[in-house]
Amino acid sequence: MKKGIIFLITIIVIFSLIILGISNIKPKEANNEKIKIVATLFPQYDFAKQIGGDKVDVTLLLTPGTETHTYEPTPQDIINVNKSDLFIYTGAYMEPWSDKIASGIDSNTIILDCSKNINLISLEQHSEEHDNHEKHDDEQNDNHEKIESESHNHEYDPHIWLNPENAIGMVNNITDELCNIDPQNSAYYKANAKNYIEQINLLDADIQNTIKQSEKNKIAFGGTFAYMYFVKKYNLEYVSAYQSCGEDTEPSAANVKKVIDYMKQNDIPVIFYQEQSSGKIADTIASETGAIKLVLHTVHNASQEEIDRGETYISLMRKNLENLKIALS
């Protein structure tokens, strides 16, 4: 009889432990059901988080602060992407190494080119516009030296997200893919996307209003140049010491002089430079013109500090807007 009771108690204890064990495992199982996303750069990292909410687990492939143009994926990156459900990159011109990642993947990871259905600006068009701009300047000032284009090829400018319209295109691309992967929650993803798109539209309207209300529409860049989509979208006239982004050689003295002359002629109070750069050239220009040096964030990547602060594409672009207001004053 006693043995029977002990046996019964033992069985009850064992079952209780099993049940406890199962209930302990449950939250982990639920966690594992999240869609694992690896995003190369900050814009799509932020967009995927905004749209996916608590149903996704997003990691940034390029650790905060990593230089984006000279980056090469490591074997560990390929392993991490292989373990994910969705790999999001900007496009072939931003991450030419995406092919290397794609060929290293043997799992069911879906690969999303975020520039899908977005009109790219060719670098050739870029250079022609720059040259035209120079010609226009030459009419005003014969001293201006013409910049020789270094980028006569058929490649495209990859910094699409700096035009908010393109950011919306990227949000839509990510939303479509999340709905494909997880159709049960498509209403949730679409509602989040709608909300974020409204905020991007508001940002766009605020930038347009600022420019409309400003007497000036000319800005100057003393750092490497990633802003073609931005200046084109808002019809801003500009001068730049560098022609493109990711340039590792310093601009010629003639180019720097051109920026200084343009700023003096047009009474431009701000020289812009990229985040994650020392702004050395911008310093030289600032001391020659009396202008102040301000960051115009390219949003390629965010620093750890910015990520910890909870910065988003929109919050970084709003900081750009504040600096633009000063530059156009």
Ligand SMILES: [Zn+2]
């Ligand atoms: Zn760039």
